[in-house]
Each structure stands twice: as C-alpha cells, then as structure tokens.
Amino acid sequence: MTMRAQIKHLSGEDVPKAWRPTWAVCWVVELDGAVIGGPYASEAQARAVADGDEEPRLSQTPAP
Numbered sequence: 001m002t003m004r005a006q007i008k009h010l011s012g013e014d015v016p017k018a019w020r021p022t023w024a025v026c027w028v029v030e031l032d033g034a035v036i037g038g039p040y041a042s043e044a045q046a047r048a049v050a051d052g053d054e055e056p057r058l059s060q061t062p063a064p
Contacts, residue, residue: 005050006030007043015039018060029056 011025019026019039027046028038037056040046048054 003032005036007046007050009043010039 006029008028008030009025010023010028015023015026023039026039026041027043028035028040029046029049030036035058037049037058038046039059040049045054049056
C-alpha cells in the first residue's frame, strides 16, 4: 500500500526550532509521518508538492 503525501499546517511550538523565529507559521509535506518538504509559506505550495506537481524541498535553515 502506498502512503499518500499529506500536508500539515504548523504554528507555534509545532514549528521546528531550527525554523523559528523566521517561520512562525508554515506548511510542510509529510510522507509516512516524516517531513519530506517544507517549510512553505502557503497551503497551495505544499499541495503542489503533495500532488507531485513540484519537487519537494526541505530546508535546514529556511527563509520565508
């Protein structure tokens, strides 16, 4: 069975410490519970990755 990529909205303490305080709120793409893409500024960006329209990117020290 193939797991479908899920988008998830993060805010506050849910946002990884490496991404704070730059990102107070963001969207990520998860597969099997692991973040495979993000952070993204909008749900639309995350949805495009989840749907396979965009390549996932995962930033260690992201900027919005």
